[in-house]
Amino acid sequence: MEPTQTPSPLHNRSIVLLFICCGIFMVYLDSMIVNVALPSIRSDLHVGISSLQWVIDAYTIAFACLLLTAGNLGDSIGHKKVFVSGLIGFTVASLLCAFAPSIGILLIGRALQGMMGSMMIPVSLAIIRGIYQEPASRAKAIGIWAGIGGLALAVGPVAGGLLVEHFGWQSIFWINIPLGLLSAVVLSRVLKETRTRRPQKQDLPGQILFIAGISALTYACIEGNSLGWFSSPILLAIGSVVVCLILFVRWELRCEEPLIPLDFFRNRIFNVACTVNFFGFFGMYVVIFLLTLYLQNINHYSALETGIRFLPLTISIMVASFVGSTIASRIGYLKLIIGGTFMVGVGVLVLTVLKEGSGYLTYGWALALVGIGVSFIGAASTIALIEAVPPERVGAAYGVTNTFRQLSAVFGVALSGALISQHMDASALEITPEIFIQGFRSSFYIAGIASLIAGICAFVFLGNRTRAQIKKDVAQ
Incomplete structure (x- = not known):
């Protein structure tokens, strides 16, 4: 159902698009x-690697887990x-992060940022869909919306480096305040308000x-080495995972409008899309986290x-x-998925040769x-979903x-x-080059091989799928 709203004047919807994108x-x-x-952050707040992991994961857990509910x-x-x-x-949470006097307050702010960010991403596309009702203008607006994510990823490291180097780490949160207030x-x-269905x-x-x-x-993954894998807190955490998983599956099977429709997992194309998205991007996030520490703490580069x-x-x-989408439409999504997972796997495995002082040409x-x-993985898996899932369920499938x-x-x-912590104390304030490199090589090996295996699985499960079989999957 289309949102219940008449088209906005051109100048109004352009302004809306601008500040939605902000x-x-x-x-x-x-x-x-x-x-x-x-x-x-590690130096200023006197924390170890495990705390730095939580700076990333507090944001990402809240963001990932609340995406479906927010939509x-x-x-x-x-x-x-x-x-x-x-x-x-998100603006208020950024203010909390900027003023954080301790790692605990910073983690609360990061979790709130992730929670509020998850509210913005799914509904932003619905707003654009509502105010751009002509197909051509809607496609252009969605293209701009999609490009904003890529632009943020591109400028993020350099902008962050400039801010941290000249104004301190708090400045990466301060820049959100004026932009967020103005946009709000x-x-x-x-x-104007829109909605697509009854409450x-x-x-x-x-x-x-x-x-x-x-x-x-x-x-359990972050604290296992420091607390001991057989310590009471870690065993309790692992037990909680098992209990939550069992209860979650039982509840979702009974729920009329489940958070994650479990019948999606009967579709092998959907399963492959989830698998390659997880393991392909898994390698990228491992690289970003560990290579940042390597470049600054081992090779002593500035931010x-x-x-x-x-x-x-x-x-x-x-x-x-x-x-990516254009290439997938020409050569087929399966070839692009396999090619993308191979690129990620090879790229991550190459980084296992890094040592102290390795030059830019080694890893660039x-x-x-x-x-x-x-x-390529992201574009190809999206096209695969569009082809394999009924139109009215594409949004839900993509959300999962x-x-x-x-x-x-x-x-x-x-x-x-966790792998770094096997070689050193995760709470240690100093990073020893040789020990750190041993740990990140293990991480790169696992991430690279996992990506290659995901590509192999895609070929095994989808390599002989005919269009008739795909249509059968859709009908199910």
Whole structure:
């Protein structure tokens, strides 16, 4: 059903699009910009690697786990209400992060940022769909919306490096304040409310179980080495994961409007899309987290110099995201999925040769390979879903696969830190080069091989699928 709104005047909807994109830019920027600030946060707040993992994962867990609920909430109570509330909340959370006197307060702020960011992303597309009702203008607006994410990823490391180097790590949060306030004020005045269906009952039990299970598993991965894998807190966390998973599945099977429709998993194309999204992006997030620490703590680059050295990754993502869909439509999504997972796997495995003092030429091209690969995976898996899922369920299916993509960041950071912790104390304030390199090589081996295996699985399960079989999947 189309949103219940008449077309806006051209100048009004252009203003709406501008400030919607400003909000989206903030969310995507904060998912990337904070990485180059991690060494400064570690030094200023006197924390170890495990705390730095939580700086990333507190944001990502909240963001990933609440995406599906936020989309449904916007459809039910109003897209403007949810987006503007998320925008104001994200701005306030950024203020809390900027003033954080301790790691505990910073983590609360980061979790709130992730929660509020999850409210903005799904409903922003629904707002654009509502105010751009002509197919040509809607396609152009969605293209701009999609490009904003790539732009934020591209400028994030360099902008973060400049800010951290000249104004301290708090400045990466300060920049959200004026942009967020201005956007909230403008959208409150010019954006009209839309919704696409009557209010529905939210799957609150499923949401709580989902967050609890993911949080417990992340806690076990991050804190397992420091507390001991057989310590009471870790055993309790693992037990909680099992209980939450069982209860979640049982509840979702009975729920009329489940958080994650489990019947999606009967479709093998959907399963492959989730798998390659998770393991492909898993490798990228492992690289971003560990290479930031390597460049600043082992090779002693500044935050700005580190950001510049990430440009092959971020620019390749921005460029390849624009051409990925076109390539997939010409050669087929399966070939692009296999090619993308191969690129990510090879690019990550190349990084295992890094040692103290390794030069830019050693890893620059590998970062570009990873960036192109994840972009191809994202584009090809989306096209696969559109072809394999009934039109009225494409949005829900994409929401689930996007959640898998976000969860790859959670576990990529958690697992890589756990492997580092096997070789050193995760709470240690100093990073020993040789020990750190041993740990990140293990992480790169696992991430690279996992991506290659995901590509092999895609070929095995989809390589002989005919169009008739795909149609049968859709009918199911």
